[in-house]
Amino acid sequence: MGKTVKITVLVDNEAPEGFAKEHGFSAWIETADGQRILFDTGQLGALLTNAEKLGIDLATADALVFSHGHYDHTGQLPAFLEQNKTAHIYSCPQLEIERYSCKIGTAPRFIGMPEASIKALESISQDRIHITSSPLYLTPGIAMTGPVPRSEAIEDTGGPFFLDDHRDTDDLITDDQSMWFETEKGLLILLGCCHAGLVNTVEYIKAMSGKDKIYGIIGGMHLVNADQNRLDFTLANMKRWNPDVLVPCHCTGQAATEFLLKTIGDATVKPGHAGFVIEA
Ligand SMILES: [Zn+2]
Ligand SMILES: [Zn+2]
DSSP: OOBOEEEEEEEOSOOOTTSOOOSOOEEEEEETTSOEEEEOOOSSSHHHHHHHHHTOOGGGOSEEEOSOOOHHHHTTHHHHHHHOSSOEEEEOTTTTOOOEEOOTTSOOEEOSOOHHHHHHHHHSOGGGEEEOSSOEEEETTEEEOOSOOOOOTTOOOSSOEESSTTSOSBOOOTTOOOEEEEETTEEEEEESSOTTOHHHHHHHHHHHHTOOOEEEEEEEOOOTTOOHHHHHHHHHHHHHHOOSEEEEEGGGOHHHHHHHHHHTOTTTBOOOOTTOEEEO
8 A cells, every 4th residue: 555645845946926936945745644744945935935825834744854965955944943843854974064066167165054054953852863874764655765876877966066175075975865655656756956866866766665666756856967978868767767757846957857858748747846746
């Protein structure tokens, strides 16, 4: 028996009239049996604005799962913790490490978890914090991957990511993780930025869950810097998985989204935005 799950995008780079948008990602998950999970928090004010607009009460979340430590996913932790006094928080190790984006020709930019979010995390009962180095089921049928093995060399982290501000040590973003939901329709996969690579992530989820049928994939696919080789590789695997729904959000990138629309088609590819809902 699979779960019945509803995922609502709370924060995204795109939003229709009346919703707030920002560079960031957050999603709200509700199950038919009453579980509520927040996945990432976005960066700025869109989380609270859009939750209120959608009638989502963040205080009722049982869990907050972080996909990784980047500022655009962890920035609103203080606001969440102000509303929610009980949720347990899940992440991979190294969520809070210092990290930078260092594009050649521009000044290095700190893109780690903001100081205020680190302080907020330290201020709550540490019994509420769970750090996982391996796949973890929250309840039967709902799981997070933990760190994802990087099997495919073609799938790099997708950006000029470093652990220092002078380009010495690559940030492999080992804390990147995704969630999966085992539904009646098949696997529903929720991505944050997917710095671990989409093929690495989906194949890992198939192996860990023991399930093959993929109903849907939603979230940031981080193909924004992908070259044509990588896009073709991703496309070939998507065709093999043959999902019913693909929802590119956040850092997928406009060019990659258009490529998917052109090659897979708009019957399957539904570009995401704040307020977008997928049910399975
Ligand atoms: Zn990221
Ligand atoms: Zn991101």
